[in-house]
Amino acid sequence: MNEAIKGNILTPSGWLNGTISFGERIEDVAGSSSDPMLNSDDYILPGFIDLHVHGGAGKDVMEGGDAVHAIAAIHARHGTTSMLATTMTAPPEDIDVALAAIGKAVRQRGKGEARVLGAHLEGPYINSGKLGAQPNFARAATIEEVHRLEKLAPMRVITVAPEISGHLELVSDLAKHGVRVQIGHTLGSYEEGVAALDHGATGFTHLFNAMSGLHHREPGMVGAALAHAEFAELIPDLLHVHPGAIKGALRAIPRLYCVTDSTAATGMPDGEYMLGRHVVHKCMGGVRLPDGTLAGSTLTLDQALRNLVGLGLDLADASKRVSTHAADYLGLQDRGRLARGAYADLVVMDRDLKLKAVYIEGERCDLNDA
Template sequence: MTTRVLQGRMLSTAGWLDGELHLDDNGRIAAIDGRLAGAGEPARYLLPGFIDLHVHGGGGVDIMQGGGAVSHVGRTHARFGTTSLLATTMTAPRTELERVLAALGQHSAMRATGSARVLGVHLEGPYINPGKLGAQPDDAVAAVMAEIDYYRSLAPLKVLTLAPEIAGHHEVIRRLSADGIRVQIGHSLGSYEDGVAALQQGASGFTHLFNAMTGLHHRAPGMVGAALAHAEYAELIPDLLHVHPGAMHAALRAIPRLYCVTDSTAAAGMPDGEYQLGSHTVTKCMGGVRLADGTLAGSTLTMDQALRNLVQIGLPLAQASNRLSLYPADYLGVTDRGRLEAGAWADIVVMDPQLAVQQVFVEGECLELANA
């Protein structure tokens, strides 16, 4: 078996090492040969590939378009260091969700050349509170297990966002959690007590923390308070638009394994203009994506920029990297991604000292970034 060798400062599971990372012919890391990193600035960093658990689109394409949209989105985000992701749906009528999930089930079985690996689906809605839609279309319904089981037969469902205060949703949380699906609290008008109860029933995270949920007040802590007081995991959008850096620091201090997502739309990696987000038309302008009434509607964020933003607000690079790779992998129970160690998939982001992407490897494939 032949091996390829990458050299640089590596964020391994043993910490920062200077040395060589060996890739085998099967897309795995064969070995790591390094010494404890020195004090000087390296020529380049080797980081675990980013894992984005909330992706609606990119490169002008929306996941809800179905067909081959997911491959195009996967290639777009791979340019920015995302080596695996969850294709994320929007709230929509059942017939539309059936169509999209059937397409995602077909296209997630195999990884397209030059694309990030699609690990499965994040079903964001339709089981949300119609009074807290955010940028979701007005097609919210109460969850029914028979319907969810049908959706699961169409595509690998890994994460489901719901509002726990809706009648019947506690039983759904218990059932899905017992089956290993990560149930997240989001798009909710529920109270602090509703959030605590949902966590006790098996809910495991919070969708885009702070956004589209009841906020923190010292006499009514809300869903944000439940997350800050009790959550082990939650997702956060670090585009510096959705959440103020001060609130980010509060969450980083309170939630041990807070991880970051892009909540990216078709506008990610594209110029200013109009794009689709489910049934909505959204506008990219001044670094954000909004509905006509000004509501934030997903983001244009990419994971390499998320890393730079975290470092900019004061996180050490290793901690920032863990929140984009190790923690989301652990959240899904994936043990061979999100880390640099022998036997893991060779999902690697090579970055210069300014944290600009130089190379991306997905399962050992070195991507052609200029042509992505």
């Protein structure tokens, strides 16, 4: 059944006050150009796109089985209409189990679930000296292994530490096959970051976190990102990155986009949860290992949007950073924008930026449990 809803619609060419009509895809967007500050109507924005999701609703991607479906459902209730299920560094057999389940979820979206677009392989091809909250199963990659894993699930993003021997060649090979290679969990230098970009790397995994920092005589991997990146992901929960650093990155990286790096603790009460093979603790809105290391987040993208606006971004810019830029990063022209022919992935928010409705490929989701 087709629907039509009215409000302040954020289109690729700016705000319209009018009506958007859709089935599975958007059929028409009609209205007049209007500043939403001049009325009290709801905001209609592109659905959120999260390219780094480990868990939610007490479930972890590494569990395999139906865990991905529960995770996709909890994030849908917070406005995420499509996502990448993200693995942890782990033994090969654990990664195989997780990717097999992700592959099934890609082929079949359940009712009320965000569309799983594929996998983000965050490790094991990282530096064991910069694990962050990753278990210590880091190892060098082989092209043969990556191609084997690609048969289990669509590999949309892979995080690598480029300073590891053989990884620049891997970056070049994956880039030729259309995989987005991100630099992360790395002790690499500025020069090694630039070399990875020259070989086809396209982004940075949770910018600032688990990478060599910026010093004016040793710019590090953060310096490489700020000086050269077109895209990078960042966790805007205001715990992982100081607001001042977020503002600096926003000025330096044209299409910086936001991810949650969410864990099983998302949407759950304080307590113990699993993150891969790690036990993590949720307390006071954060998730940490027993030694206090941040271990992912409980962030959802609706809160990320509110945080960005709270930092001073206008709503249109903030919306792009939780939706459109991520779609562009993956080369998706039919998501992340409200335009005729695109999937009807959209969120309706009130004037306080609270969710009122979420539509995924035209299907309205039940927000009662959000």
